[in-house]
Amino acid sequence: MRKLYFLVPGTTQKFGGGGLWAQIKILDLAKQICAAQLVTYRQQEANFPFLDHLLKNSEPDEAIFIISWGFDIPKLIAKLKHYHVIYQAHSTGYNFTVPSRIPIITVSRNTMGYWGQKSPNSLIYYLPNHISDEFYNRGEIRDIDVLVQVRKSSQYLLKQLVPELRQHCRLELLEGYVEDLAALFNRSKIYLYDSAEYWAVNHLTEGFGLPPLEALACGCQVFSSVNSALADYLDPGFNCYKIAQYSLQYDVKKILSVLHSNENYVSSESFLAPYRTENLLKRLQIIFTEINSFFDQQKFLQADIDDLTQTQLIKLWFQQRLSKLTTKLKSTV
Template sequence: NNLHDVIFVMSWGFDVPKLAAKLKKYNAVYHAHSAEYGFSLPARVPIFTVSRNTLGYWGQKSPHALIYYLPNEISPEFNNLNIERDIDVLVHARKSSSYLLEELIPALQQQCNVFVINSLWKIYPKSSIEQKFYLYDSAEYWALRGVTEGFGLQPMEAMACGCQVFSSVNHGLSDYLDPGFNCYKIAAYSQEFDVKRILKVSENWTTPDITEDFFAEYREQNIVKKFQVILDDLNDFFDHKMHHESNIPSFTPIRMAKLQTQSIIARLKKKYKK
């Protein structure tokens, strides 16, 4: 019954500024996926992010808030069963670029068995296990929306199933994708070059050399363990916040202009002192 004894979790980026204002008197945290929404948050709002990419964004944007890294989970159903794969190429239509859907896929369909998913990924775990390649290109999707790819779970799920992944490496995807080593960069130079590379890998196809240790960070056991540490930290913080005000100066435009002026004056003094 006491709202001061609970923690409110804000998630949908577009609504966070209004929610943060309404929850000003209470304990609220922001669960951040995408970045670049354009808003700032006061130091009283802790942030936990799903990727290091978003972690870095908020580390600069909200430097005096508590910030944590808590990645998304890969469901246990996504794992390499080492079975015969009937699908050559799998594509998830949602978030895919027009280049991928309208140019690369038609070119590949002339030489490969291509399966396009038009619904939510989680409905098709069986398909993700039976594919050889997974193609993902979300850079255009996020550029049109003006925000970032928060995590990019689908390529990692495909990797966990033993698939070769051709993907864009924008934003949160760069957390774990390493082109040339655990994946391949898609939309590289030309459609012909993409087709050539995919077919070349297909000729001697093997599962990528990635151990389960790579995915341990994103499995339930690790996430629950990290979440408990974060909750303990948040409880300490909210207890402290009840009796103490934040007193670290913020990066306001006026303060930044003042610091810039001081820096210029200091450099000029140093220059003419010589």
């Protein structure tokens, strides 16, 4: 197995967010299977190798570089054109293409479907994000009625729903980084998350949506949007409630009704199992073994399947129309 280098722009606060934490979690799992290391490429840091320095002493066939930062992907693909590369795809909508020589690992089925259409000749795999073991229902007293995710939230949630709910219950805003998010979820009865507007404004998609799943694991009742990857695991009426349902008053009544029922969400182990360590290690082993084998064979193979380029699509469209026209003309003779 070749050594894996997980590329991130940096690890300091300005690069912090779900994408960085998700990559670090997968890196920690990968270390249990093979040699793996974090590498920065924008910001030089004392604790990690810097990509430009690393490439000066790297043989192209000895390692695999895993790239994931959406806006940087085209530049990284060009920079690493002589090296083995994996694209770990989170959000979609960046409007770049990935050559078929680069396998794609997707963190959601929504993203897998996107790349299955956009890059049909690539090796494509599904590896969901990791729910750490600390996210479970601890059975503690819940002194927060409603916990609200501020980042990525809609104007409706922050400007209309939150002020209304404040009049009826103990509501807390989650505005920044929290050291122990699992503890906060275990103090909360209901968790609100509404990211559809944020991603629509930025013309991107929710890559995975880890917080609602972590909240469910901790026993929170979840009210959430179900855009993009959230639809992978959220099932309104069964394991969550849809937020922003037609009317502010409808939302308020539903949330207060669930709050007054005083029932915690009970998640089954089978529901959470695909996102836990044991299952992800099994998937990682299979995925990395197959990709490593693919790279062993790649130098002997010819990429001879036509890509769905814009030119190819136009050609196929005209061929399809011509075929239909020919069939129609024959039927009238």
